Structures are given as structure tokens and as C-alpha cells.
Amino acid sequence: MTLRHVVESQQFTVPLLMELFDRSRLMERIVARGGTLDYQNRILASLFYQPSTRTRFSFEAAMHRLGGRVLSTEHARAFSSEIEEEQVEDSIRIIGSYCDVIVIRHHEPGGAARAARVSPVPIINAGDGDGGQHPTQALLDLYTIYRERPLDGLSVAFIGELDRGRTARSLAYLLAKFERVKIFFVSPPEQQMRSDILQYLDRHGVRYELESDIDRVVGEADVIYQTRVRPGRPPRVAGAQRYAINSSVLQRMKPDAMIMHPLPRTVELDKTVDDDPRALYFRQAANGLYVRMALLTMLLE
Amino acid sequence: MTLRHVVESQQFTVPLLMELFDRSRLMERIVARGGTLDYQNRILASLFYQPSTRTRFSFEAAMHRLGGRVLSTEHARAFSSEIEEEQVEDSIRIIGSYCDVIVIRHHEPGGAARAARVSPVPIINAGDGDGGQHPTQALLDLYTIYRERPLDGLSVAFIGELDRGRTARSLAYLLAKFERVKIFFVSPPEQQMRSDILQYLDRHGVRYELESDIDRVVGEADVIYQTRVRPGRPPRVAGAQRYAINSSVLQRMKPDAMIMHPLPRTVELDKTVDDDPRALYFRQAANGLYVRMALLTMLLE
Amino acid sequence: MTLRHVVESQQFTVPLLMELFDRSRLMERIVARGGTLDYQNRILASLFYQPSTRTRFSFEAAMHRLGGRVLSTEHARAFSSEIEEEQVEDSIRIIGSYCDVIVIRHHEPGGAARAARVSPVPIINAGDGDGGQHPTQALLDLYTIYRERPLDGLSVAFIGELDRGRTARSLAYLLAKFERVKIFFVSPPEQQMRSDILQYLDRHGVRYELESDIDRVVGEADVIYQTRVRPGRPPRVAGAQRYAINSSVLQRMKPDAMIMHPLPRTVELDKTVDDDPRALYFRQAANGLYVRMALLTMLLE
Numbered sequence: 057m058t059l060r061h062v063v064e065s066q067q068f069t070v071p072l073l074m075e076l077f078d079r080s081r082l083m084e085r086i087v088a089r090g091g092t093l094d095y096q097n098r099i100l101a102s103l104f105y106q107p108s109t110r111t112r113f114s115f116e117a118a119m120h121r122l123g124g125r126v127l128s129t130e131h132a133r134a135f136s137s138e139i140e141e142e143q144v145e146d147s148i149r150i151i152g153s154y155c156d157v158i159v160i161r162h163h164e165p166g167g168a169a170r171a172a173r174v175s176p177v178p179i180i181n182a183g184d185g186d187g188g189q190h191p192t193q194a195l196l197d198l199y200t201i202y203r204e205r206p207l208d209g210l211s212v213a214f215i216g217e218l219d220r221g222r223t224a225r226s227l228a229y230l231l232a233k234f235e236r237v238k239i240f241f242v243s244p245p246e247q248q249m250r251s252d253i254l255q256y257l258d259r260h261g262v263r264y265e266l267e268s269d270i271d272r273v274v275g276e277a278d279v280i281y282q283t284r285v286r287p288g289r290p291p292r293v294a295g296a297q298r299y300a301i302n303s304s305v306l307q308r309m310k311p312d313a314m315i316m317h318p319l320p321r322t323v324e325l326d327k328t329v330d331d332d333p334r335a336l337y338f339r340q341a342a343n344g345l346y347v348r349m350a351l352l353t354m355l356l357e
Numbered sequence: 358m359t360l361r362h363v364v365e366s367q368q369f370t371v372p373l374l375m376e377l378f379d380r381s382r383l384m385e386r387i388v389a390r391g392g393t394l395d396y397q398n399r400i401l402a403s404l405f406y407q408p409s410t411r412t413r414f415s416f417e418a419a420m421h422r423l424g425g426r427v428l429s430t431e432h433a434r435a436f437s438s439e440i441e442e443e444q445v446e447d448s449i450r451i452i453g454s455y456c457d458v459i460v461i462r463h464h465e466p467g468g469a470a471r472a473a474r475v476s477p478v479p480i481i482n483a484g485d486g487d488g489g490q491h492p493t494q495a496l497l498d499l500y501t502i503y504r505e506r507p508l509d510g511l512s513v514a515f516i517g518e519l520d521r522g523r524t525a526r527s528l529a530y531l532l533a534k535f536e537r538v539k540i541f542f543v544s545p546p547e548q549q550m551r552s553d554i555l556q557y558l559d560r561h562g563v564r565y566e567l568e569s570d571i572d573r574v575v576g577e578a579d580v581i582y583q584t585r586v587r588p589g590r591p592p593r594v595a596g597a598q599r600y601a602i603n604s605s606v607l608q609r610m611k612p613d614a615m616i617m618h619p620l621p622r623t624v625e626l627d628k629t630v631d632d633d634p635r636a637l638y639f640r641q642a643a644n645g646l647y648v649r650m651a652l653l654t655m656l657l658e
Numbered sequence: 659m660t661l662r663h664v665v666e667s668q669q670f671t672v673p674l675l676m677e678l679f680d681r682s683r684l685m686e687r688i689v690a691r692g693g694t695l696d697y698q699n700r701i702l703a704s705l706f707y708q709p710s711t712r713t714r715f716s717f718e719a720a721m722h723r724l725g726g727r728v729l730s731t732e733h734a735r736a737f738s739s740e741i742e743e744e745q746v747e748d749s750i751r752i753i754g755s756y757c758d759v760i761v762i763r764h765h766e767p768g769g770a771a772r773a774a775r776v777s778p779v780p781i782i783n784a785g786d787g788d789g790g791q792h793p794t795q796a797l798l799d800l801y802t803i804y805r806e807r808p809l810d811g812l813s814v815a816f817i818g819e820l821d822r823g824r825t826a827r828s829l830a831y832l833l834a835k836f837e838r839v840k841i842f843f844v845s846p847p848e849q850q851m852r853s854d855i856l857q858y859l860d861r862h863g864v865r866y867e868l869e870s871d872i873d874r875v876v877g878e879a880d881v882i883y884q885t886r887v888r889p890g891r892p893p894r895v896a897g898a899q900r901y902a903i904n905s906s907v908l909q910r911m912k913p914d915a916m917i918m919h920p921l922p923r924t925v926e927l928d929k930t931v932d933d934d935p936r937a938l939y940f941r942q943a944a945n946g947l948y949v950r951m952a953l954l955t956m957l958l959e
Contacts, residue, residue, distance in 0.1 A: 092398050097694050099722050101715060110451050113402060113428045117455035120400050120426040125722040127715045130431055130732055143922050150712050150921065153944035154719035319451065320444050342454035393699050411752050414703060414729045418756035421701050421727040431732055620752065621745050643755035 059354045061172040061179040065191040066229040066256075073233070077199055079350035080343070087121055087346065095124035098356055099155040102126065103147070104182070105133040105162050110319070110341070111182050111193075115159045118348035127155060133163060145174045152176040157355055164188070178355040186220045187250070193318055194226035196347040200340040201279060204314055207231075213240040213273045215299055216283030216324060218249040223318040224283055228253050232260040239264040240273045242299070270299055275308050282317045285324045302326040309334065316340055360655045362473040362480040366492040367530040367557075374534070378500055380651035381644070388422055388646065396425035399657055400456040403427065404448070405483070406434040406463050411620070411642070412483050412494075416460045419649035428456060434464060446475045453477040458656055465489070479656040487521045488551070494619055495527035497648040501641045502580055505615055508532075514541040514574045516600055517584030517625060519550040524619040525584055529554050533561040540565040541574045543600070571600055576609050583618045586625045603627040610635065617641055661956045663774040663781040667793040668831040668858075675800065675835070681952035682801055682945070689723055689948065697726035700958055701757040704728065705749070706784070707735040707764050712921070712943070713784050713795075717761045720950035729757060735765060747776045754778040759957055766790070780957040788822045789852070795920055796828035798949040802942040803881060806916055809833075815842040815875045817901055818885030818926060820851040825920040826885055830855050834862040841866040842875045844901070872901055877910045884919045887926045904928040911936065918942055 059072065068076070086093070100119040102112050107130055116126045144162065148171045151158060159180045160171050165188035168181030183190040201207065212231060214224040218241055228249070231237045239257065241249040245268055257264050267273050274280065282301050300323055301315065309315070317325050317337040329335050360373065369377070387394070401420040403413050408431055417427045445463065449472045452459060460481045461472050466489035469482030484491040502508065513532060515525040519542055529550070532538045540558065542550040546569055558565050568574050575581065583602050601624055602616065610616070618626050618638040630636050661674065670678070688695070702721040704714050709732055718728045746764065750773045753760060761782045762773050767790035770783030785792040803809065814833060816826040820843055830851070833839045841859065843851040847870055859866050869875050876882065884903050902925055903917065911917070919927050919939040931937050 090398055097692055097723075099719060101719075103711070109404075109430050109433055110448065113452055113455050116428050117400060120428070121398075127718050127722070128429065128730065129711050132711055146922055147712065149940050150943040151715055153940070154715050154947055320447055338450050338454070341451040345455055391699055410705075410731055410734055411749065414753055414756050417729050418701060418703075421729070422699075429730065621748055639751050639755070642752040646756055 059178075061175070062191055062351065062355070063168050063172050063179065063181045064189050064229070065194040065226040068191075068195070068230065068233075070233050073195075073198065073230070076195065076347065076350050076354065077202055079353060080199055080346040083121075083346040083349040087349075092121060092123040093353070095119070095122040095352075095356065098122075098124045098157075100124060100126050100157050100159060100352070101151050101155040102128050102159045102182075103132055103151065103161075104129055105131075105160070105167070106183070107131045108161055108183065111161065112159075114341075114344040115180070115182065115348050118345055118352055121345065121349055122352060124352075127151075144170055148175045148179070157352065160184075180351070180355070183222055186222070187225070188222055189226045190222040191226050192344070192348060192351065193223045194230050195351070196344040197223070197227050197281070197316060197318070197340065198230050199347050200316065200336060200343050201314060203343070204336075205278065207237075208235040209237070210234065210279065211238040211240070211277050212279040212281055213242055213277035214249070214281045214283065215242040215270060215301075216285060217247045218243045218283070219247045221283045224249065224281065225253055227281070229256065232257055232262045237262055240267055240277060241265070242267045242270050242273050244268060244299075270305065271308070274305055275310065277313065278310065279314045279316060280309060282315070282321075282325050284318065284320065285322055297323070300324050300326060301329055303328050306332055306334075360479075362476070363492055363652065363656070364469050364473050364480065364482045365490050365530070366495040366527040369492075369496070369531065369534075371534050374496075374499065374531070377496065377648065377651050377655065378503055380654060381500055381647040384422075384647040384650040388650075393422060393424040394654070396420070396423040396653075396657065399423075399425045399458075401425060401427050401458050401460060401653070402452050402456040403429050403460045403483075404433055404452065404462075405430055406432075406461075406468070407484070408432045409462055409484065412462065413460075415642075415645040416481070416483065416649050419646055419653055422646065422650055423653060425653075428452075445471055449476045449480070458653065461485075481652070481656070484523055487523070488526070489523055490527045491523040492527050493645070493649060493652065494524045495531050496652070497645040498524070498528050498582070498617060498619070498641065499531050500648050501617065501637060501644050502615065504644070505637075506579065508538075509536040510538070511535065511580065512539040512541070512578050513580040513582055514543055514578035515550070515582045515584065516543040516571060516602075517586060518548045519544045519584070520548045522584045525550065525582065526554055528582070530557065533558055533563045538563055541568055541578060542566070543568045543571050543574050545569060545600075571606065572609070575606055576611065578614065579611065580615045580617060581610060583616070583622075583626050585619065585621065586623055598624070601625050601627060602630055604629050607633055607635075661780075663777070664793055664953065664957070665770050665774050665781065665783045666791050666831070667796040667828040670793075670797070670832065670835075672835050675797075675832070678797065678949065678952050678956065679801055679804055681955060682948040685723075685948040685951040689951075694723060694725040695955070697721070697724040697954075697958065700724075700726045700759075702726060702728050702759050702761060702954070703753050703757040704730050704761045704784075705734055705753065705763075706731055707733075707762070707769070708785070709733045710763055710785065713763065714761075716943075716946040717782070717784065717950050720947055720954055723947065723951055724954060726954075729753075746772055750777045750781070759954065762786075782953070782957070785824055788824070789827070790824055791828045792824040793828050794946070794950060794953065795825045796832050797953070798946040799825070799829050799883070799918060799920070799942065800832050801949050802918065802938060802945050803916060805945070806938075807880065809839075810837040811839070812836065812881065813840040813842070813879050814881040814883055815844055815879035816851070816883045816885065817844040817872060817903075818887060819849045820845045820885070821849045822888075823885045826851065826883065827855055829883070831858065834859055834864045839864055842869055842879060843867070844869045844872050844875050846870060846901075872907065873910070876907055877912065879915065880912065881916045881918060882911060884917070884923075884927050886920065886922065887924055899925070902926050902928060903931055905930050908934055908936075
């Protein structure tokens with residue numbers, strides 16, 4: 057079971073996911089006891105055409121915790137001429153001759169796949185455009201759920217701007233690999249999950265429902281996966297509260313529900329939720345470290 | 358004597374300062390012989406919402422000289438959406454799960470205190486807004502003086518735009534902890550040191566004078582602490598020369614005076630001063646490395 | 659034979675070049691077997707006033723492959739106040755007290771020389787302005803040629819916007835150090851190589867020809883060194899194809915010609931050339947790692 061590049065979440069089979077999760081638990085234990093691994097001669101390059109401090113730090117910390125080294129760009133796009141922007145393939149071929157693995161965040165869907173096509177070293181997609189993917193986010197999301205309960209038979213509600221959210225798209229692909237999963241997509245009708253994902257779920261026999269009313273779903277789901285609302289995008293400015301998670305929504309959730317969010321958040325997830333034991337989003341972010349460490353060990357061996 | 362976060366200079370007691378300075382001297386010796394310490398599994402994250410290459414490099418070099426590792430942002434604010442900017446608490450909670458210590462420069466007074474309130478790891482304030490603090494600058498300033506002469510009985514003249522300078526504010530707090538200190542604040546009346554600092558000095562029985570004429574002070578002070586003038590801020594464009602240190606001012610200083618400046622400088626500190634043996638500002642900057650190494654060892658143990 | 663700073667390519671003598679190239683081959687072998695060197699306590703600072711991800715990564719990877727540590731700025735100029743920009747000397751004196759070697763890219767010709775004048779540690783010029791130099795690019799270019807054939811007796815055609823290209827200027831200085839070299843400068847007349855370089859070649863007895871027609875040269879040169887065309891600079895938008903290398907130009911080249919380009923490229927070098935065995939530009943970029951590792955070992959000992 058070798059892994060060459062990580063471009064889309066659907067490329068992971070269930071056995072590969074289980075190997076990744078086994079390794080992730082091992083990484084948790086190694087970090088907890090302040091240990092490291094022997095990757096001291098290996099270099100990770102993070103090539104972020106769009107800035108994302110949290111995601112970048114998560115990958116770079118993972119490489120450091122393995123004992124490795126890091127080359128870093130914070131905002132390659134702002135800092136490149138028009139020329140360079142058009143030549144992601146040339147950049148990857150060159151940077152690939154300096155390092156052992158490249159983490160790329162590109163501003164266009166398909167950017168990571170273009171990189172993978174020419175790269176001499178493994179490519180990890182750290183997000184490629186609105187409507188693209190963010191597979192390692194989906195992997196850490198799934199790992200967070202897996203640490204709490206069986207994945208077969210799970211019911212998951214995705215809430216928010218689902219037409220543009222990378223995280224919901226990538227995680228939906230992964231959930232389709234498990235048995236008896238039920239998905240609720242909760243969103244204003246004009247921001248519902250796109251048909252490519254729905255058709256994928258149909259082909260894989262996954263049950264799903266499209267909803268516009270959060271109240272009809274919130275008491276039924278094992279996982280409430282809230283997603284980011286972009287300020288200024290209509291009609292959310294007025295209607296954002298309709299989809300927000302706050303103390304009144306909390307009361308209607310299952311007692312053992314899991315509240316997740318890829319962060320950063322805005323009005324859609326109230327800070328009063330933070331103290332609820334069902335709020336898992338900070339643990340979810342912390343798990344990113346272990347899953348990315350595990351993934352790097354699989355790509356670098 | 359444990360140290361959890363470094364937010365304000367006044368949190369340091371005299372014994373804590375002396376422990377820090379002892380460790381700083383040890384760090385000088387370790388660096389001088391090309392040695393290192395065993396922090397190879399520890400990670401520092403520098404989270405700069407405002408850019409400051411020198412300060413950032415000083416912290417990052419300190420962590421490297423200890424044998425440690427670094428995650429770095431050059432300008433987190435420019436690279437973040439409005440969402441992220443409002444969520445410094447969320448950022449800190451997440452980034453704190455990836456690293457062992459966070460150095461933050463925030464653009465608003467109180468930014469570091471907000472971070473410290475939620476952080477799972479130690480926070481170091483590397484400057485928080487005009488009129489905020491910059492405690493490690495004050496620590497290295499004081500260490501620089503301490504290496505040259507006793508702190509009790511010292512007379513210090515602060516010169517420049519004192520109403521907005523973080524460095525003069527932070528150092529004034531520290532000086533108040535020593536005996537028989539005398540402070541001169543030399544500035545155009547409309548840019549004088551703010552009343553919160555003056556009241557603090559009153560409460561601690563520190564003698565001070567407000568002056569607008571540099572000539573009345575320059576022959577009396579042991580330390581001439583010049584501060585940066587921001588170009589374009591009236592009325593300095595015309596009057597900047599009145600407060601500048603140049604070869605004619607040099608002649609009126611004590612023969613063993615110490616000339617200090619937090620750098621970078623503009624017209625207020627002439628380059629002809631650089632060759633005077635009393636000019637200590639480059640040694641002052643170099644001391645930042647040792648003091649920050651020492652501080653990191655205290656926070657990470 | 660000690661090397662203090664690397665500011666201009668012409669400072670390298672032939673014996674120094676040969677020592678550098680011997681070390682570069684050694685570095686190739688060390689990297690190929692996944693090894694490293696014992697620079698773990700040494701710090702390189704990359705101070706880029708202009709962004710250049712590829713060049714910066716090449717230096718930083720070189721330091722990492724030696725086992726060393728890196729402080730990094732992606733775009734110091736954008737992130738500095740006007741004050742700081744004017745004070746490159748002060749920045750260098752301070753940053754030089756935190757690290758063991760500084761790589762600087764400055765936006766003005768002479769920026770690296772200014773830095774070298776005050777620096778307490780070795781300075782490497784990584785490009786200083788249009789019409790300035792980029793000596794390590796020239797060193798890796800020459801090393802790439804040297805790995806393929808003897809440097810004495812070489813014929814080299816430089817093609818493109820030669821009046822502003824740093825790379826052609828820096829490599830021309832180096833070529834002048836070898837015997838029986840012949841250079842063709844191929845460019846629209848208004849963008850021809852400047853007279854300072856031509857006079858230098860005259861003084862050193864190097865034969866050269868100024869050409870505006872690529873067809874008169876392409877069959878004669880051992881090395882076809884294509885340079886970047888800046889989009890939007892007249893008259894290239896219309897006439898760029900006249901100087902482009904494409905499959906029809908390929909047919910007229912010598913069977914053992916070497917096609918080089920500093921990258922990034924635009925229309926002047928067609929992607930169809932990539933599969934030709936004479937295309938050496940990706941190997942050229944990869945050689946940057948070895949030459950920069952070798953250079954760092956010479957500067958740091």
C-alpha cells in the first residue's frame with residue numbers, strides 16, 4: 057500500500073485510512089512523551105499561493121515533530137510576477153529538486169493535480185480553490201470522529217455555505233467509503249452542495265437529505281459539522297443566525313453529539329459553545345498535527 | 358520562581374531580573390564558543406501580525422541557538438481574512454497545540470494579554486500596538502545597562518516621541534524597580550510621556566523630570582536613551598533636529614555615558630555617533646539574542 | 659584561498675572556481691546518498707527585499723542539506739517602513755549579530771556591496787536590482803556547463819533582453835576568465851548588452867559579436883543561453899517570437915548543444931523543448947543546490 061501524492065480525499069481506501077489512523081495514534085503517543093523520529097535529513101517545502109497560517113503551521117509543525125526541516129512560503133502568489141504564477145509546473149519541478157515533499161495550497165481547483173503531474177517528489181494538496189478539495193482536512197476530520205465512535209452507521213449534518221466549502225466536499229467523499237452512513241446537507245437552497253458530490257453519493261449508495269432548516273436535523277445527527285460563513289456573501293449577512301450554532305441549538309442536540317468546525321469561525325459558531333463537552337473543534341485542529349505527521353511518514357518511506 | 362507568560366515588563370521582580378541576567382551571561386558564553394543546548398524537540402511559533410524583521414529574527418535565532426525549531430509568520434495580518442483577524446484567541450488555541458511557545462506581535466494594545474488568557478503554551482509579547490508594551494526590548498535594554506554599571510542610582514534620559522513609544526514605556530516600568538533612579542523625559546510637550554507611566558513612577562517613588570530642551574539634560578544623564586522618530590509625524594519634520602544626537606551633543610555628554618537606541622533610526626541619531634565608544638546600540642541589539650535565549654529557557658522548563 | 663563575501667562574479671579566480679566546482683561535485687554525492695554535514699550550530703539568514711521563492715529556497719535548502727539552520731524573510735521591503743528601507747547597513751549590522759551568513763536580494767544595484775561593507779558575517783548577493791548582478795546564478799550556470807564540457811574554447815549565445823538581465827551580465831564576467839571563449843549577444847538592438855560588459859570583454863581579449871538575428875547564431879553556439887522576457891516590455895510583445903526557442907529552432911542547433919535558461923520563463927522558451935535531451939535548464943536549477951552548498955562551506959570555514 058504505497059501512497060505517492062495526496063490530491064483528493066477519494067483516493068484513500070478504507071485499509072489505507074486505517075493504516076493512516078493507526079500511525080496517527082502512534083504519533084499522538086510520540087508527541088505526548090516529547091519524542092521525535094529520525095527524519096533529520098528530510099525537507100518539506102510549503103508552497104502557499106494563498107495564505108493560511110493555521111494549515112501551514114500544522115504541516116510545518118508535523119515535519120518538525122518528525123525531526124525534519126522546512127522551507128516555507130507564506131504567500132507565494134502575492135510575491136510572484138505574473139510570469140511565475142502561470143508556471144506552477146516549472147516551480148514544482150525546480151522546488152522538487154531541493155526537497156523531499158511539497159505541500160501546496162493553490163488558488164485554483166486542480167492546482168494540486170497539475171503539481172502532482174510533474175513533481176519529482178510527493179505532493180500534498182493543502183486546499184485548491186473554492187470548490188476544490190482539502191483532503192488532509194477531511195482526513196483529520198474523519199480521524200477525530202474515528203477516535204470517538206465507529207464510522208459505520210454514522211449520521212453527519214453539514215451546515216453552511218456548502219456550494220463553496222472545500223472541507224464538506226472532501227469529507228463527504230471519505231464518508232461514502234463506510235457502511236450505512238447518512239448525510240444531511242443543511243444550507244440555504246442557493247448554497248446547497250453541488251451535484252457532483254450528490255451524484256458521487258448516489259453512485260456509492262449513500263443516503264443523504266438536502267435541508268434548509270437546521271431545526272429538522274440537529275436532534276438526529278451524530279456529528280454536527282458546521283462550516284465557515286464568509287462575511288459579506290449574500291444572503292448570509294441577514295440570515296446567518298438561522299444557521300448558527302448557539303446555546304439554544306445545543307439543547308436540541310443528542311447528548312453524545314460531536315460538534316465540529318474546520319475553523320476559523322465567524323458568527324456561525326458562538327463562543328458560548330466552546331465550554332460544552334460536545335465541542336470538539338479544538339481537539340479536531342490539534343489532531344491535524346498527528347494525521348499530518350502520519351501522512352508524511354507514509355509519503356516519505 | 359516560575360514564569361508563565363511575558364506580557365508586561367512590570368511583571369518582573371528584581372530577583373527574577375537577576376536570574377534572567379545570570380542566564381543571559383551564560384548564553385553569551387555558550388554562543389561565543391559555538392555551543393548549543395538540547396531544545397531540539399521544542400518548537401517556537403512567531404506570530405507577527407505586524408512585520409518586524411529584526412525582532413522576529415532575534416527570537417528565532419535565540420530558539421535556533423538553543424537547538425530548537427521555529428514556525429514563522431512574517432505578516433499574519435496582511436495575509437488573513439477579516440475573520441481571522443478578529444479571532445486571535447482561536448488562532449492561539451490552535452497554534453498552541455502545535456508548538457511549545459508563541460511569540461506574538463499584535464497591532465493593538467492588549468493583544469498579547471488576550472493571547473495569554475487562552476494559550477495552552479507560554480506567550481511572549483513582542484510588541485502590542487502604539488502605546489502598548491514591548492517587554493523583551495526593555496529586558497535587553499536593562500541587561501545592556503546592567504553589563505556596564507550598577508542599576509541603583511542610575512540617571513536615564515528618554516528622548517523622542519514618548520507618548521507613542523513602546524520601548525520607553527516598558528523600560529520605565531523596569532527602572533522603577535531599582536533604588537535612587539532618576540528619569541528625564543525629553544520631548545516636545547505635545548508628545549510627552551503619558552500620565553499612566555508618570556503616576557506609576559509617583560507611586561513607586563521614582564524621581565523624574567519632564568523636559569523639552571535636550572541641552573538641559575544631556576550632560577547629566579548616565580544613559581541617553583534616544584527613541585525613534587516617525588517620519589511625517591508633525592511637528593517633528595521641522596523640529597527633529599532639536600532632539601537629534603549628533604557630534605555637537607556628544608561633546609556635552611558625560612565621558613562614560615551610554616548612548617542607546619532601540620533601532621531602526623532615522624534623523625534622530627546621526628551615523629557619525631556610531632564610532633563613539635559610548636554608542637552602545639549595536640551591542641544592545643546583539644544582547645537581544647542572549648536575553649531572549651535566557652527567557653526561553655525560563656519559559657520552557 | 660579564502661572567500662569573505664560573494665558580491666560580484668568577477669571576484670572569482672579560476673582556481674577559486676575550480677575549488678568551488680570540486681566541492682559542488684562532493685555535495686552532489688552527499689545529497690545523493692541522503693547524507694548531511696555538521697553545520698548544525700550555524701545559521702543562515704535570507705534577507706529578501708524582493709521576493710524570489712526559487713532562489714530563496716535554493717539557498718535555504720542548501721543550508722538545511724548541510725545540517726544548518728535558517729532565518730527567512732520572504733519580502734522584507736513590503737514589510738518595512740520607509741525608515742527601515744533606507745537603513746540596510748543598520749539591518750545588516752544587527753542581523754549579522756544573530757547569524758553566521760546573510761543571503762541578500764536587494765532591489766537596487768549595489769545593495770549587496772553596501773551590505774558587505776558593514777557586515778560582521780559573510781554576505782552573499784542573491785541579486786541586486788535590474789542591471790546589477792546575481793553571481794551565484796552565474797556560478798551554477800558555469801558549473802552546469804563545466805559538468806558537460808571543457809570551458810576553454812566554448813562558444814555561448816546569450817539571447818533576450820540583455821540590457822537588463824542580471825544573469826547574462828554575471829555569467830559574461832565569468833566566461834571571460836577562460837581561454838578562447840566566443841560570445842554572441844543576440845537581442846533587439848535597443849536591448850543589447852550594455853557597454854560596461856563589452857568593454858570588460860575587450861580588456862580581457864574575449865571575442866564577441868552583437869547580433870539581432872537568432873538564426874545567424876543558433877547553429878554555431880555550444881551553449882544557447884536564453885533569458886527571461888518581461889511581459890509588457892516593448893517591443894517584445896509583438897517581436898517575442900523572433901527570439902523564442904521552439905521546435906523549429908531546435909532543428910538548427912548543434913546536436914550536442916546545451917540549452918540553458920535561468921527560469922522562470924514565458925513565451926521565449928517553448929514547453930515542447932523540455933523533452934529534448936539538450937534541454938538542461940531543470941538540471942541547471944538543481945545544480946544551484948550543490949553550488950550553493952559548496953559556497954556556504956567555503957564561506958563558513
